[in-house]
Amino acid sequence: MKRSTAGSGARLRRRAVLAVAVILTGATGLFGVGPATASAGASPTVPRCAALDGMTIPASAMSLPTTGGRVESTAAMTSVVSGRTIQYCQVDVDIFPVDRSAPDIKARIDLPHGWNRKALMFGGGGYNGTIPDLTQNVPFGPADQPAPLARRYATFASDSGHQQSPTAPPSLDGSFGMNDEALTNFAAGDALKKTRDASLFLIRQAYGTHPAEVYFAGGSTGGREALVVAQRWPKAFDGVISAYPAWNNLSEILDLGYLTQVLSRPGAFPGPEKQTLLYDSVISACDRLDGVRDNVVSNPQGCGFDPHVLRCPGGADTGPTCLSDPQIRSVIAMSSPFRWPYRIASGETEYPGFPFLSGADMRTPFLGFGDTAPADPMPATSGYGMQYWDQWVKYFLTRDPHHNSLDVDPRHPGTWLDRISRLSTVEDRNNADLGPFARAGGKLILLHGAADELVSPRSTSDYYRRVRDLLGAGTTRGFMRYYVVPGANHANFGTPAFAAGWDSLTALERWVEKGRAPAHPTVTDTTRHRTRPLCDYPDWPRYRTGDPNDASSFVCTR
Structure with a gap:
């Protein structure tokens, strides 16, 4: 506890120093010049937008290896964000790789007028490949409170070091995994630190001072990226705000691969009507366990729902009002831990599976079971996780875009075990020592x-x-x-x-x-x-x- 207090005290002292620096920077003529760390002509609250255009970012500004970066464009923007009219400078940046065959990291920084002297970095989603919307709110953010940019935060983010194909489904293009530097930028999180360092360099150039606080959401x-930076x-x-983090990415991928194989078996896939049946049955059985019927199961651990109560007579598929034996096995597989009978370098041994409530509602089939069974080629209407697995097998594991992902068995990967183990050290960000x-x-x-x-x-x-x-x-x-x-x-x-x-x-x-x-x-x-x-x-x-x-x-x- 004393260490934490000391950290907070150091932060408060830093805020005081920064406040003095801001006063000196804005006090033209009083002391002749501002502090040596301030950019000439900078304002503590209004960014020098045009002066950033074409600016070089030295490699020394970033703690991880790059070949530097450059501001590709700047634009003076006026937008309505969270109901507020905000003026800001939008800065688009390229951060250059060490490997010339690797793609650039494309980043964006929004620098508001009336800056609150804070900065916030947004994380991505799926396989990334696009720059997140810097006007958005934080995950699970409130509908009645302004987004960070509307609070006059300097906001920034990147595509994590690769650009998604315009023909691919959003956040489901894993083709960058063919390049080692791009893969490390994404999976190990190297692009996060490079983007953070380059963005803070430009924030200092724009306002003449560093942020007092820097947050991540x-x-x-x-x-997962939020946990990576911590x-x-x-x-x-x-x-740091970390919401629904895919921190053990490789471990989850192995479970998704197993579920993909299970759901691809003949008769095993429960269609949307049966998914709704399952969801409604779980709600009916477990809703009142928290004392009130409100269609919310507050204590999923106390919900002992048994899908066998939905078994069709004789176990055959007789229609949408029941589940066949193969479908019951699929539901149980999705909700059960998946353990692999071999060692991987990250030390992970299992993925814990999903609650029965997960993916059982036809209102969100894309994220769970999907609308259609997995197959080769993988249908765009299959579940998100099945498509994620398919991209991973093609571009991360085998690096063969034509490989049939159903041919890789996560339980018995054979010749792919060594590659899986190596990828686990990059994708499972499981250091618990915070x-x-x-x-x-x-x-x-x-x-x-x-x-x-x-x-x-x-x-x-x-x-x-x-x-x-x-x-x-x-x-x-x-x-x-x-x-x-x-x-x-x-x-x-x-x-x-x-x-x-x-x-x-x-x-x-x-x-x-x-x-x-x-x-x-x-x-x-x-x-x-x-x-x-x-x-x-x-x-x-x-x-x-x-x-x-x-x-x-x-x-x-x-």
């Missing part, structure tokens, strides 16, 4: 929806327990909070049972800048205008009495 792949560069970000991040004063908010169809909430709970077991409950609580949101799915995709919205950024600011940890937070269902308490894991909200749409009617329990 991301979900899914971006959630693990690898503990002093690079002051606070002690350096905590000692630097960093704060981490970890979020996951209990009904996530694409990244298992059980996996995030596993990572949290590893951190707590390694560092101790007290130290972990000093810098980290973890909340599982009942009813929330992956990124509020489609029409989830609970469309989560919480102002995690304000909570993180108060924690980092004022030392006030989140206390009794509430999350809003943004489509149904109801609230629930956000409970510290492993607690979950149980209904007591009163209005079931109000968080005050619930108590966190375990």
Whole structure:
């Protein structure tokens, strides 16, 4: 606890120094010139937009190997963001690779007028390949609070070091995996630090000073990236929001590959009607376990649903009102841990599977089972995870774009085992020792929806327990909070049972800048205008009495 306090004290002293630097920079004529670190003519709140155009970013500005970078364009922008009219400078940047055959990292920085002297980096999604929208809110962000750019944050992000094909489905182009540097930029997170360093260099050039705080927010792949920066560069970000993180990416891919094979078997795929049947049956069986019927299962661990109750007579497929034996086996496979009978270099041994609520709702089939069974070639209507596996096999594992991904068995990979093991050291970002991040004063908010169809909430709970077991409950609580949101799915995709919205950024600011940890937070269902308490894991909200749409009617329990 003393180390964490020391980190916060150092941050407060740094803010004071930066405030003095800003005053000196803006005090023209008083001391003749500003401090030596300030850019000539820079304003502490209005960016020097045109002066950045064509600017060279030296390789020395970045801590990881590059051959430098360059500002490709700047534009003065006026946009309505979160209902507010914002003027900002949009800066597009190329960061050059060491390997000339590797693609550039393409980054963007939005520099607002009236800068609040803070910066926030957004993570990506899927296989990335495009620059995230810098006007967006943080994952599971509130509908009634402004996005970071509207709060006058300098926001930045990159495509993580490759550009998606315009003909590929969004975030599902893995072809960059043929190049080692591009793969490392994406999977190991090297592009994150390169983008952060280049962006802070340009922020300093634009305003004449560094940000007082730098934050990171991301979900899914971006959630993994959020954990990567805390693990690898503990002093690079002051606070991190990690939502539904795919931190053990290789391990999940192996499970997705196994499920792809299971669902491709004759008669094994439950179509959308049967997925809806499964979802409705789980809700009917488990909804009231938290004390109220509201179509939200608050305690999935207490839901002992048995899919055999939906078995068709004789086990044959007799229509949409029941599940055949092969379909029941598929459902059980999706909800069960997948363990592989061999060692991989990352040390991971299994992926924990998905709750029965995951992917069972036809309103979001793309993220779960999909609309159609996996096949070769992989249908665009199959589940997202099955298409993700297909791209990984073709471009990461075999590096053969024509390889049939159904021919690779994650249980018995044969000649591909060594390659899988090597990839695990890059893709499984599983270092639980966040002690350096905590000692630097960093704060981490970890979020996951209990009904996530694409990244298992059980996996995030596993990572949290590893951190707590390694560092101790007290130290972990000093810098980290973890909340599982009942009813929330992956990124509020489609029409989830609970469309989560919480102002995690304000909570993180108060924690980092004022030392006030989140206390009794509430999350809003943004489509149904109801609230629930956000409970510290492993607690979950149980209904007591009163209005079931109000968080005050619930108590966190375990």
